[in-house]
Protein backbone atom coordinates (compact mmCIF):
# COMPACT_ATOMS: atom_id res chain seq x y z
CA UNK A 1 0.00 0.00 0.00
CA UNK A 2 2.97 2.28 0.10
CA UNK A 3 2.48 4.82 -2.65
CA UNK A 4 6.16 5.71 -2.83
CA UNK A 5 8.65 3.81 -4.88
CA UNK A 6 11.71 2.52 -3.20
CA UNK A 7 14.75 1.56 -5.18
CA UNK A 8 17.37 -0.91 -4.12
CA UNK A 9 15.61 -2.67 -1.25
CA UNK A 10 18.25 -5.38 -1.24
CA UNK A 11 22.03 -4.71 -0.93
CA UNK A 12 22.87 -1.57 0.99
CA UNK A 13 20.95 1.56 0.36
CA UNK A 14 22.35 5.02 0.03
CA UNK A 15 20.73 7.28 2.56
CA UNK A 16 20.78 10.98 3.22
CA UNK A 17 20.07 12.12 6.75
CA UNK A 18 18.37 15.43 7.34
CA UNK A 19 18.32 17.07 10.72
CA UNK A 20 16.75 20.40 11.47
CA UNK A 21 17.54 21.98 14.81
CA UNK A 22 15.89 24.84 16.65
CA UNK A 23 18.01 28.00 16.70
CA UNK A 24 18.25 28.14 20.50
CA UNK A 25 18.91 24.43 21.11
CA UNK A 26 21.94 22.91 22.75
CA UNK A 27 24.68 22.26 20.19
CA UNK A 28 26.26 19.37 22.05
CA UNK A 29 22.93 17.68 22.53
CA UNK A 30 22.18 18.04 18.82
CA UNK A 31 25.51 16.53 17.95
CA UNK A 32 24.77 13.52 20.12
CA UNK A 33 21.33 13.08 18.59
CA UNK A 34 22.79 13.24 15.13
CA UNK A 35 25.38 10.63 16.03
CA UNK A 36 22.70 8.28 17.34
CA UNK A 37 20.55 8.96 14.31
CA UNK A 38 23.37 7.93 12.06
CA UNK A 39 24.08 4.81 14.15
CA UNK A 40 20.47 3.77 13.69
CA UNK A 41 20.88 3.57 9.93
CA UNK A 42 23.81 1.22 10.40
CA UNK A 43 21.52 -1.28 12.06
CA UNK A 44 19.97 -1.76 8.61
CA UNK A 45 23.27 -1.84 6.80
CA UNK A 46 22.51 1.43 5.08
CA UNK A 47 25.23 3.73 3.88
CA UNK A 48 25.03 7.36 4.83
CA UNK A 49 26.10 9.28 1.71
CA UNK A 50 25.33 12.73 3.05
CA UNK A 51 24.14 14.52 6.14
CA UNK A 52 22.26 17.75 5.77
CA UNK A 53 21.59 19.94 8.76
CA UNK A 54 19.85 23.24 9.12
CA UNK A 55 19.22 25.52 12.04
CA UNK A 56 15.77 27.05 11.78
CA UNK A 57 12.26 26.61 13.07
CA UNK A 58 10.28 23.97 11.19
CA UNK A 59 8.83 24.88 7.83
CA UNK A 60 5.25 23.74 7.28
CA UNK A 61 5.78 22.65 3.74
CA UNK A 62 9.19 20.94 3.82
CA UNK A 63 10.26 20.82 7.49
CA UNK A 64 13.57 22.40 6.40
CA UNK A 65 13.48 25.65 4.43
CA UNK A 66 12.41 25.51 0.81
CA UNK A 67 15.88 26.45 -0.44
CA UNK A 68 17.38 23.66 1.61
CA UNK A 69 14.77 21.24 0.35
CA UNK A 70 15.63 22.03 -3.27
CA UNK A 71 19.30 21.58 -2.50
CA UNK A 72 18.45 18.27 -0.88
CA UNK A 73 16.68 17.04 -4.02
CA UNK A 74 19.76 17.80 -6.14
CA UNK A 75 22.07 16.04 -3.69
CA UNK A 76 19.73 13.05 -3.65
CA UNK A 77 19.96 12.82 -7.42
CA UNK A 78 23.74 13.29 -7.57
CA UNK A 79 24.49 10.82 -4.80
CA UNK A 80 21.98 8.28 -6.07
CA UNK A 81 20.19 8.21 -2.74
CA UNK A 82 17.58 5.52 -2.15
CA UNK A 83 16.26 7.07 1.01
CA UNK A 84 16.06 10.48 2.60
CA UNK A 85 15.44 10.24 6.31
CA UNK A 86 14.41 13.22 8.43
CA UNK A 87 15.10 13.33 12.15
CA UNK A 88 11.85 15.21 12.78
CA UNK A 89 8.54 13.44 12.35
CA UNK A 90 7.11 14.42 8.97
CA UNK A 91 3.50 14.96 8.08
CA UNK A 92 2.17 13.19 5.04
CA UNK A 93 1.98 16.41 3.10
CA UNK A 94 5.61 17.18 3.92
CA UNK A 95 6.64 13.74 2.69
CA UNK A 96 4.59 14.38 -0.41
CA UNK A 97 6.08 17.82 -1.04
CA UNK A 98 9.65 16.69 -0.60
CA UNK A 99 9.11 13.59 -2.72
CA UNK A 100 7.71 15.81 -5.43
CA UNK A 101 10.79 18.07 -5.36
CA UNK A 102 12.98 15.00 -5.60
CA UNK A 103 11.25 13.46 -8.55
CA UNK A 104 11.28 16.83 -10.32
CA UNK A 105 15.04 16.94 -9.78
CA UNK A 106 15.34 13.45 -11.20
CA UNK A 107 16.08 11.66 -7.94
CA UNK A 108 14.42 8.32 -7.27
CA UNK A 109 14.15 7.92 -3.54
CA UNK A 110 11.81 7.35 -0.65
CA UNK A 111 11.30 10.15 1.87
CA UNK A 112 10.67 9.06 5.41
CA UNK A 113 11.22 10.07 9.02
CA UNK A 114 13.11 8.62 11.94
CA UNK A 115 10.08 6.77 13.30
CA UNK A 116 9.66 4.90 10.06
CA UNK A 117 13.34 4.01 10.18
CA UNK A 118 12.94 2.69 13.71
CA UNK A 119 9.96 0.63 12.59
CA UNK A 120 12.07 -0.89 9.84
CA UNK A 121 14.70 -1.88 12.38
CA UNK A 122 12.14 -3.47 14.65
CA UNK A 123 10.61 -5.32 11.71
CA UNK A 124 13.97 -6.74 10.75
CA UNK A 125 14.67 -7.94 14.27
CA UNK A 126 11.28 -9.32 15.22
CA UNK A 127 11.62 -13.07 15.68
CA UNK A 128 8.31 -14.45 16.83
CA UNK A 129 4.96 -14.21 15.16
CA UNK A 130 3.79 -12.02 17.99
CA UNK A 131 6.57 -9.51 17.76
CA UNK A 132 6.02 -9.25 14.03
CA UNK A 133 2.38 -8.49 14.69
CA UNK A 134 3.34 -5.82 17.21
CA UNK A 135 5.59 -4.12 14.70
CA UNK A 136 2.96 -4.26 11.99
CA UNK A 137 0.43 -2.80 14.39
CA UNK A 138 2.69 0.11 15.24
CA UNK A 139 3.20 0.76 11.53
CA UNK A 140 -0.51 0.78 10.80
CA UNK A 141 -1.24 3.05 13.72
CA UNK A 142 1.36 5.42 12.42
CA UNK A 143 -0.14 5.39 8.96
CA UNK A 144 -3.78 5.68 9.94
CA UNK A 145 -4.13 9.39 10.69
CA UNK A 146 -2.34 10.15 7.44
CA UNK A 147 -4.27 7.75 5.26
CA UNK A 148 -6.95 10.19 4.26
CA UNK A 149 -4.64 13.14 3.59
CA UNK A 150 -2.39 10.90 1.57
CA UNK A 151 -5.14 9.97 -0.81
CA UNK A 152 -6.55 13.44 -1.16
CA UNK A 153 -3.08 14.69 -2.04
CA UNK A 154 -2.78 12.19 -4.86
CA UNK A 155 -6.25 13.22 -5.89
CA UNK A 156 -5.19 16.83 -6.26
CA UNK A 157 -2.27 15.73 -8.33
CA UNK A 158 -4.01 13.40 -10.71
CA UNK A 159 -7.43 14.95 -10.83
CA UNK A 160 -8.11 13.88 -14.36
CA UNK A 161 -7.02 10.28 -14.13
CA UNK A 162 -8.56 8.61 -11.11
CA UNK A 163 -12.26 8.40 -11.61
CA UNK A 164 -13.45 6.42 -8.68
CA UNK A 165 -11.07 7.92 -6.20
CA UNK A 166 -13.74 8.62 -3.63
CA UNK A 167 -14.23 4.91 -3.21
CA UNK A 168 -10.54 4.30 -3.03
CA UNK A 169 -10.11 7.00 -0.42
CA UNK A 170 -12.60 5.32 1.85
CA UNK A 171 -11.31 1.88 1.23
CA UNK A 172 -7.70 2.83 1.95
CA UNK A 173 -8.54 4.10 5.39
CA UNK A 174 -11.00 1.29 5.93
CA UNK A 175 -8.40 -1.20 4.89
CA UNK A 176 -5.95 0.05 7.51
CA UNK A 177 -8.62 0.00 10.18
CA UNK A 178 -9.59 -3.54 9.28
CA UNK A 179 -6.01 -4.70 9.43
CA UNK A 180 -5.56 -3.08 12.83
CA UNK A 181 -8.61 -4.88 14.13
CA UNK A 182 -7.44 -8.19 12.70
CA UNK A 183 -4.00 -7.86 14.24
CA UNK A 184 -5.49 -6.96 17.60
CA UNK A 185 -7.53 -10.15 17.56
CA UNK A 186 -4.53 -12.20 16.55
CA UNK A 187 -2.39 -10.62 19.24
CA UNK A 188 -4.87 -11.71 21.85
CA UNK A 189 -4.38 -15.28 20.71
CA UNK A 190 -0.63 -15.29 20.30
CA UNK A 191 1.02 -15.76 23.63
CA UNK A 192 4.49 -14.29 23.38
CA UNK A 193 5.95 -16.21 26.24
CA UNK A 194 4.56 -19.46 25.01
CA UNK A 195 6.01 -18.90 21.60
CA UNK A 196 9.38 -17.70 22.78
CA UNK A 197 9.58 -20.64 25.13
CA UNK A 198 9.11 -22.92 22.17
CA UNK A 199 11.99 -21.21 20.39
CA UNK A 200 14.27 -21.46 23.39
CA UNK A 201 13.21 -24.95 24.41
CA UNK A 202 16.03 -26.43 22.42
CA UNK A 203 18.70 -24.46 24.11
CA UNK A 204 20.56 -27.67 24.86
CA UNK A 205 22.91 -26.70 27.58
CA UNK A 206 23.61 -23.34 25.99
CA UNK A 207 23.66 -20.30 28.19
CA UNK A 208 21.94 -17.39 26.60
CA UNK A 209 23.80 -14.15 27.05
CA UNK A 210 22.12 -11.04 25.68
CA UNK A 211 23.66 -7.72 24.93
CA UNK A 212 21.38 -4.87 25.88
CA UNK A 213 21.80 -1.12 26.00
CA UNK A 214 21.12 2.11 24.24
CA UNK A 215 21.85 2.66 20.61
CA UNK A 216 25.42 3.83 20.21
CA UNK A 217 26.61 2.32 23.49
CA UNK A 218 28.86 0.01 21.49
CA UNK A 219 26.88 -3.23 21.54
CA UNK A 220 27.77 -4.22 18.00
CA UNK A 221 31.42 -3.41 18.52
CA UNK A 222 31.48 -5.53 21.66
CA UNK A 223 29.54 -8.31 19.96
CA UNK A 224 32.10 -8.46 17.18
CA UNK A 225 34.99 -8.29 19.62
CA UNK A 226 33.59 -11.20 21.62
CA UNK A 227 32.92 -13.23 18.51
CA UNK A 228 36.40 -12.55 17.10
CA UNK A 229 38.11 -13.53 20.27
CA UNK A 230 36.34 -16.84 20.83
CA UNK A 231 35.99 -20.05 18.99
CA UNK A 232 32.66 -20.15 17.32
CA UNK A 233 30.64 -23.24 17.94
CA UNK A 234 29.09 -24.85 14.89
CA UNK A 235 25.60 -25.09 16.25
CA UNK A 236 23.54 -23.46 13.55
CA UNK A 237 20.10 -24.02 14.95
CA UNK A 238 19.79 -20.81 16.90
CA UNK A 239 22.09 -18.70 14.89
CA UNK A 240 19.77 -18.99 11.94
CA UNK A 241 16.60 -18.83 13.99
CA UNK A 242 17.34 -15.73 16.02
CA UNK A 243 18.83 -12.72 14.26
CA UNK A 244 22.24 -11.50 15.41
CA UNK A 245 23.04 -14.58 17.43
CA UNK A 246 26.30 -16.50 17.57
CA UNK A 247 27.22 -19.66 19.37
CA UNK A 248 30.50 -19.29 21.29
CA UNK A 249 32.55 -21.14 23.81
CA UNK A 250 33.74 -19.04 26.73
CA UNK A 251 35.52 -20.74 29.63
CA UNK A 252 34.35 -24.15 28.46
CA UNK A 253 30.79 -23.00 28.34
CA UNK A 254 28.57 -23.05 25.34
CA UNK A 255 27.11 -19.63 24.99
CA UNK A 256 24.56 -18.13 22.68
CA UNK A 257 25.40 -14.48 22.39
CA UNK A 258 22.55 -12.32 21.07
CA UNK A 259 22.62 -8.70 20.20
CA UNK A 260 19.32 -6.93 20.79
CA UNK A 261 17.75 -3.85 19.29
CA UNK A 262 19.23 -0.85 21.04
CA UNK A 263 17.08 1.19 23.38
CA UNK A 264 16.23 4.44 21.66
CA UNK A 265 15.99 7.81 23.31
CA UNK A 266 12.61 9.54 23.34
CA UNK A 267 10.81 6.55 21.89
CA UNK A 268 7.28 7.71 21.09
CA UNK A 269 4.46 5.93 22.80
CA UNK A 270 3.14 4.14 19.74
CA UNK A 271 6.48 2.37 19.32
CA UNK A 272 6.97 1.15 22.87
CA UNK A 273 5.08 -2.14 22.55
CA UNK A 274 6.79 -2.95 19.29
CA UNK A 275 10.17 -2.24 20.87
CA UNK A 276 9.48 -4.42 23.88
CA UNK A 277 8.36 -7.26 21.67
CA UNK A 278 11.74 -7.25 19.94
CA UNK A 279 13.34 -7.87 23.33
CA UNK A 280 11.71 -11.26 23.78
CA UNK A 281 15.08 -13.00 23.74
CA UNK A 282 16.18 -11.02 26.76
CA UNK A 283 13.43 -12.51 28.84
CA UNK A 284 14.90 -15.95 28.33
CA UNK A 285 18.49 -14.99 28.89
CA UNK A 286 20.63 -16.49 31.59
CA UNK A 287 22.67 -13.33 31.68
CA UNK A 288 22.48 -9.80 30.40
CA UNK A 289 25.43 -7.66 29.46
CA UNK A 290 24.08 -4.16 29.89
CA UNK A 291 26.35 -2.03 27.76
CA UNK A 292 26.75 1.61 28.74
CA UNK A 293 28.56 4.41 26.96
CA UNK A 294 30.48 5.51 30.03
CA UNK A 295 32.00 8.51 28.28
CA UNK A 296 28.67 10.34 28.42
CA UNK A 297 27.81 12.88 31.11
CA UNK A 298 26.77 11.28 34.42
CA UNK A 299 23.23 12.60 34.27
CA UNK A 300 22.64 11.05 30.82
CA UNK A 301 24.00 7.74 31.97
CA UNK A 302 21.77 7.80 35.02
CA UNK A 303 18.65 8.39 32.94
CA UNK A 304 19.57 5.67 30.48
CA UNK A 305 20.38 3.16 33.21
CA UNK A 306 17.13 3.98 34.92
CA UNK A 307 15.12 3.25 31.80
CA UNK A 308 17.16 0.12 31.11
CA UNK A 309 16.39 -1.17 34.60
CA UNK A 310 12.75 -0.29 34.18
CA UNK A 311 12.60 -2.25 30.94
CA UNK A 312 14.42 -5.26 32.29
CA UNK A 313 13.18 -5.54 35.80
CA UNK A 314 10.03 -7.58 35.70
CA UNK A 315 10.67 -10.21 33.14
CA UNK A 316 14.35 -10.84 32.96
CA UNK A 317 17.12 -12.36 34.96
CA UNK A 318 18.85 -10.18 37.51
CA UNK A 319 22.11 -11.80 36.48
CA UNK A 320 23.49 -8.63 34.98
CA UNK A 321 26.96 -7.41 34.19
CA UNK A 322 27.16 -3.69 33.62
CA UNK A 323 29.69 -3.20 30.87
CA UNK A 324 31.12 0.31 31.08
CA UNK A 325 32.28 0.83 27.53
CA UNK A 326 34.45 3.52 25.96
CA UNK A 327 36.41 3.64 29.21
CA UNK A 328 39.64 4.30 27.36
CA UNK A 329 38.47 7.87 26.83
CA UNK A 330 38.62 8.63 30.55
CA UNK A 331 41.25 8.88 33.24
CA UNK A 332 40.98 6.22 35.97
CA UNK A 333 40.09 8.83 38.61
CA UNK A 334 37.27 10.16 36.46
CA UNK A 335 35.91 6.65 35.90
CA UNK A 336 36.01 5.90 39.57
CA UNK A 337 34.17 9.06 40.49
CA UNK A 338 31.41 8.38 37.95
CA UNK A 339 31.06 4.83 39.15
CA UNK A 340 30.61 6.02 42.72
CA UNK A 341 27.97 8.52 41.70
CA UNK A 342 26.00 5.86 39.89
CA UNK A 343 26.70 2.92 42.17
CA UNK A 344 23.05 2.31 43.04
CA UNK A 345 22.37 1.55 39.37
CA UNK A 346 25.49 -0.36 38.42
CA UNK A 347 25.74 -4.05 39.17
CA UNK A 348 28.92 -6.03 38.49
CA UNK A 349 30.74 -3.19 36.76
CA UNK A 350 33.52 -3.93 34.29
CA UNK A 351 35.43 -1.15 32.56
CA UNK A 352 36.16 -2.01 28.98
CA UNK A 353 36.89 -0.55 25.63
CA UNK A 354 35.35 -2.63 22.89
CA UNK A 355 37.43 -0.61 20.49
CA UNK A 356 40.91 -1.08 21.98
CA UNK A 357 40.27 -4.37 23.75
CA UNK A 358 40.97 -2.89 27.16
CA UNK A 359 39.32 -4.90 29.95
CA UNK A 360 38.15 -7.71 27.69
CA UNK A 361 39.87 -10.44 29.73
CA UNK A 362 38.17 -9.09 32.87
CA UNK A 363 34.85 -9.26 31.11
CA UNK A 364 35.42 -12.87 30.02
CA UNK A 365 36.32 -13.75 33.57
CA UNK A 366 33.25 -12.10 34.97
CA UNK A 367 31.01 -13.85 32.46
CA UNK A 368 32.57 -17.15 33.48
CA UNK A 369 32.02 -16.42 37.15
CA UNK A 370 28.40 -15.40 36.76
CA UNK A 371 27.35 -18.49 34.86
CA UNK A 372 26.04 -21.46 36.82
CA UNK A 373 28.91 -23.79 37.68
CA UNK A 374 29.72 -26.81 35.55
CA UNK A 375 30.39 -30.31 36.76
CA UNK A 376 32.71 -32.66 34.90
CA UNK A 377 32.32 -36.40 34.76
CA UNK A 378 34.15 -39.11 32.81
CA UNK A 379 31.79 -40.97 30.51
CA UNK A 380 32.21 -44.32 28.76
CA UNK A 381 29.86 -45.31 25.96
CA UNK A 382 29.93 -48.55 23.99
CA UNK A 383 31.65 -48.02 20.66
CA UNK A 384 28.67 -49.11 18.58
CA UNK A 385 25.58 -47.67 16.99
CA UNK A 386 23.65 -47.04 20.19
CA UNK A 387 26.74 -45.48 21.74
CA UNK A 388 27.08 -43.13 18.79
CA UNK A 389 23.45 -42.10 19.11
CA UNK A 390 23.99 -41.34 22.78
CA UNK A 391 27.13 -39.38 21.98
CA UNK A 392 25.17 -36.85 20.00
CA UNK A 393 23.04 -36.19 23.09
CA UNK A 394 26.24 -35.38 25.00
CA UNK A 395 27.35 -33.00 22.27
CA UNK A 396 24.00 -31.26 22.39
CA UNK A 397 23.80 -30.86 26.12
CA UNK A 398 27.27 -29.98 27.26
CA UNK A 399 30.91 -29.92 26.43
CA UNK A 400 32.59 -33.10 25.20
CA UNK A 401 36.38 -33.17 25.54
CA UNK A 402 38.64 -35.29 23.36
CA UNK A 403 37.30 -38.84 22.91
CA UNK A 404 39.44 -41.96 23.33
CA UNK A 405 38.19 -44.70 21.06
CA UNK A 406 38.53 -48.38 21.98
CA UNK A 407 35.94 -50.91 22.88
CA UNK A 408 34.40 -47.92 24.59
CA UNK A 409 34.34 -44.26 23.75
CA UNK A 410 35.68 -42.46 26.79
CA UNK A 411 35.63 -38.73 27.35
CA UNK A 412 35.23 -35.98 29.93
CA UNK A 413 31.86 -34.36 29.85
CA UNK A 414 31.11 -30.97 31.42
CA UNK A 415 27.59 -29.70 31.95
CA UNK A 416 25.29 -28.07 34.47
CA UNK A 417 23.94 -30.13 37.32
CA UNK A 418 20.47 -30.51 35.87
CA UNK A 419 21.92 -31.94 32.67
CA UNK A 420 24.23 -34.21 34.67
CA UNK A 421 21.20 -35.62 36.46
CA UNK A 422 20.01 -37.12 33.18
CA UNK A 423 23.32 -38.75 32.25
CA UNK A 424 22.68 -42.09 33.92
CA UNK A 425 19.44 -42.58 32.03
CA UNK A 426 21.16 -41.98 28.73
CA UNK A 427 24.00 -44.37 29.53
CA UNK A 428 21.73 -47.15 30.78
CA UNK A 429 19.80 -47.02 27.51
CA UNK A 430 22.96 -47.82 25.57
CA UNK A 431 23.73 -50.73 27.88
CA UNK A 432 20.30 -52.20 27.40
CA UNK A 433 21.09 -52.62 23.73
CA UNK A 434 24.54 -54.10 24.24
CA UNK B 435 24.93 -3.08 49.19
CA UNK B 436 22.75 -0.18 50.27
CA UNK B 437 20.18 0.20 52.99
CA UNK B 438 17.03 1.84 51.72
CA UNK B 439 13.56 2.26 53.10
CA UNK B 440 11.00 1.46 50.44
CA UNK B 441 7.61 3.00 51.07
CA UNK B 442 4.23 2.30 49.54
CA UNK B 443 0.72 3.52 50.30
CA UNK B 444 -2.42 1.51 49.54
CA UNK B 445 -6.00 2.71 49.54
CA UNK B 446 -5.95 6.26 48.27
CA UNK B 447 -9.43 6.02 46.82
CA UNK B 448 -12.61 6.81 48.69
CA UNK B 449 -14.62 4.25 50.65
CA UNK B 450 -17.67 5.15 52.71
CA UNK B 451 -15.64 5.63 55.84
CA UNK B 452 -13.45 8.15 54.01
CA UNK B 453 -9.90 7.63 52.80
CA UNK B 454 -8.51 4.64 54.61
CA UNK B 455 -4.85 4.24 53.81
CA UNK B 456 -2.16 1.85 54.89
CA UNK B 457 1.44 2.83 54.50
CA UNK B 458 4.23 0.25 54.61
CA UNK B 459 7.91 1.10 55.06
CA UNK B 460 10.40 -1.69 54.49
CA UNK B 461 14.02 -1.30 55.45
CA UNK B 462 15.98 -3.55 53.10
CA UNK B 463 19.52 -4.22 51.94
CA UNK B 464 19.66 -4.11 48.18
CA UNK B 465 22.10 -4.38 45.32
CA UNK B 466 21.33 -2.63 42.04
CA UNK B 467 19.48 -5.75 40.90
CA UNK B 468 18.15 -7.56 43.97
CA UNK B 469 16.98 -7.55 47.57
CA UNK B 470 19.59 -9.19 49.76
CA UNK B 471 18.05 -8.85 53.20
CA UNK B 472 14.93 -7.47 54.85
CA UNK B 473 15.75 -5.65 58.07
CA UNK B 474 12.32 -4.66 59.30
CA UNK B 475 8.92 -3.51 58.15
CA UNK B 476 6.55 -1.03 59.73
CA UNK B 477 2.96 -0.42 58.74
CA UNK B 478 0.61 2.37 59.82
CA UNK B 479 -3.05 3.00 59.03
CA UNK B 480 -4.54 6.45 58.39
CA UNK B 481 -8.11 7.63 57.98
CA UNK B 482 -8.81 10.93 56.24
CA UNK B 483 -12.15 12.51 55.59
CA UNK B 484 -10.88 14.47 52.59
CA UNK B 485 -8.66 13.30 49.73
CA UNK B 486 -5.06 13.39 50.96
CA UNK B 487 -3.00 16.25 49.61
CA UNK B 488 0.67 16.28 48.88
CA UNK B 489 1.71 17.39 52.35
CA UNK B 490 -0.55 14.76 53.92
CA UNK B 491 1.21 12.09 51.89
CA UNK B 492 4.60 13.44 52.94
CA UNK B 493 3.52 13.22 56.58
CA UNK B 494 2.15 9.69 56.15
CA UNK B 495 5.43 8.55 54.63
CA UNK B 496 7.63 10.23 57.22
CA UNK B 497 5.57 8.98 60.15
CA UNK B 498 5.67 5.42 58.92
CA UNK B 499 9.39 5.51 58.22
CA UNK B 500 10.14 7.20 61.56
CA UNK B 501 9.58 3.94 63.47
CA UNK B 502 12.21 2.12 61.43
CA UNK B 503 15.47 1.67 63.27
CA UNK B 504 17.74 0.76 60.38
CA UNK B 505 17.85 4.00 58.39
CA UNK B 506 18.47 4.61 54.73
CA UNK B 507 17.23 6.79 51.87
CA UNK B 508 13.49 6.65 51.34
CA UNK B 509 12.47 5.13 48.02
CA UNK B 510 9.04 6.18 46.87
CA UNK B 511 7.03 5.57 43.76
CA UNK B 512 6.64 8.71 41.70
CA UNK B 513 2.90 8.15 41.46
CA UNK B 514 2.55 8.22 45.25
CA UNK B 515 3.74 11.82 45.18
CA UNK B 516 1.36 12.91 42.43
CA UNK B 517 4.07 12.40 39.77
CA UNK B 518 5.74 15.52 41.04
CA UNK B 519 9.19 16.23 39.67
CA UNK B 520 11.84 14.80 41.98
CA UNK B 521 13.51 18.17 42.41
CA UNK B 522 10.27 19.58 43.76
CA UNK B 523 9.37 16.73 46.07
CA UNK B 524 12.80 16.31 47.67
CA UNK B 525 12.71 19.58 49.67
CA UNK B 526 9.39 18.64 51.28
CA UNK B 527 10.99 15.83 53.22
CA UNK B 528 13.25 16.08 56.24
CA UNK B 529 15.28 13.10 55.05
CA UNK B 530 16.80 11.83 51.83
CA UNK B 531 14.23 10.59 49.35
CA UNK B 532 14.37 9.34 45.81
CA UNK B 533 12.06 7.81 43.23
CA UNK B 534 12.78 4.22 42.32
CA UNK B 535 15.50 3.83 39.73
CA UNK B 536 17.25 0.47 39.88
CA UNK B 537 15.85 -3.03 39.62
CA UNK B 538 16.69 -3.56 43.30
CA UNK B 539 14.73 -0.45 44.27
CA UNK B 540 11.80 -1.56 42.15
CA UNK B 541 11.76 -4.92 43.88
CA UNK B 542 11.86 -3.19 47.27
CA UNK B 543 8.87 -1.04 46.35
CA UNK B 544 7.07 -4.12 45.12
CA UNK B 545 7.63 -5.75 48.50
CA UNK B 546 6.33 -2.68 50.36
CA UNK B 547 3.37 -2.60 48.01
CA UNK B 548 2.32 -6.18 48.80
CA UNK B 549 2.71 -5.52 52.49
CA UNK B 550 0.58 -2.35 52.48
CA UNK B 551 -2.03 -4.00 50.28
CA UNK B 552 -2.43 -7.16 52.30
CA UNK B 553 -2.33 -5.29 55.58
CA UNK B 554 -5.05 -2.97 54.42
CA UNK B 555 -7.20 -5.83 53.17
CA UNK B 556 -6.82 -7.59 56.45
CA UNK B 557 -7.66 -4.49 58.46
CA UNK B 558 -10.71 -3.81 56.33
CA UNK B 559 -11.94 -7.31 56.92
CA UNK B 560 -11.25 -7.21 60.65
CA UNK B 561 -12.95 -3.86 61.12
CA UNK B 562 -15.88 -4.67 58.83
CA UNK B 563 -15.11 -1.66 56.66
CA UNK B 564 -14.69 -3.85 53.61
CA UNK B 565 -18.40 -4.22 52.88
CA UNK B 566 -18.39 -0.62 51.87
CA UNK B 567 -15.40 -0.62 49.56
CA UNK B 568 -16.09 1.11 46.28
CA UNK B 569 -16.32 -1.07 43.25
CA UNK B 570 -13.47 0.51 41.33
CA UNK B 571 -10.96 -0.70 43.87
CA UNK B 572 -8.29 -1.90 41.48
CA UNK B 573 -5.85 -2.71 44.26
CA UNK B 574 -8.28 -4.96 46.01
CA UNK B 575 -6.74 -8.40 45.77
CA UNK B 576 -7.62 -11.26 48.01
CA UNK B 577 -5.64 -11.03 51.20
CA UNK B 578 -6.20 -14.70 52.02
CA UNK B 579 -8.86 -16.47 54.05
CA UNK B 580 -7.03 -16.74 57.29
CA UNK B 581 -8.84 -14.10 59.33
CA UNK B 582 -7.06 -15.14 62.50
CA UNK B 583 -3.75 -14.07 61.14
CA UNK B 584 -3.73 -10.48 62.25
CA UNK B 585 -0.01 -10.15 61.98
CA UNK B 586 -0.09 -6.45 61.27
CA UNK B 587 3.60 -6.00 60.66
CA UNK B 588 3.62 -8.42 57.78
CA UNK B 589 6.63 -10.05 59.42
CA UNK B 590 6.03 -13.32 57.66
CA UNK B 591 7.10 -11.85 54.35
CA UNK B 592 10.35 -13.42 53.33
Ligand SMILES: Nc1nc2c(ncn2[C@@H]2O[C@H](COP(=O)(O)OP(=O)(O)OP(=O)(O)O)[C@@H](O)[C@H]2O)c(=O)[nH]1
Pocket residue numbers: 039040042043213214215216217218219220221222261262325326327328329352353354355356
Ligand atom coordinates in the same frame (compact mmCIF):
# COMPACT_ATOMS: atom_id res chain seq x y z
N1 LIG C 1 35.94 5.54 21.97
C1 LIG C 1 35.27 4.40 21.83
N2 LIG C 1 34.30 4.30 20.91
C2 LIG C 1 33.63 3.14 20.80
C3 LIG C 1 33.92 2.02 21.63
N3 LIG C 1 33.07 1.02 21.30
C4 LIG C 1 32.29 1.49 20.30
N4 LIG C 1 32.63 2.76 19.99
C5 LIG C 1 32.02 3.63 18.96
O1 LIG C 1 30.69 3.92 19.34
C6 LIG C 1 29.83 3.97 18.19
C7 LIG C 1 28.67 3.02 18.35
O2 LIG C 1 29.11 1.69 18.37
P1 LIG C 1 28.17 0.48 17.96
O3 LIG C 1 28.89 -0.76 18.34
O4 LIG C 1 27.72 0.62 16.57
O5 LIG C 1 26.94 0.77 18.93
P2 LIG C 1 25.62 -0.07 19.14
O6 LIG C 1 25.32 -0.01 20.59
O7 LIG C 1 25.71 -1.40 18.54
O8 LIG C 1 24.57 0.78 18.39
P3 LIG C 1 23.33 0.25 17.54
O9 LIG C 1 23.83 -0.79 16.60
O10 LIG C 1 22.88 1.49 16.84
O11 LIG C 1 22.34 -0.25 18.51
C8 LIG C 1 30.72 3.64 17.00
O12 LIG C 1 31.10 4.84 16.42
C9 LIG C 1 31.91 2.92 17.62
O13 LIG C 1 33.08 3.10 16.88
C10 LIG C 1 34.97 2.16 22.61
O14 LIG C 1 35.30 1.27 23.37
N5 LIG C 1 35.60 3.37 22.66
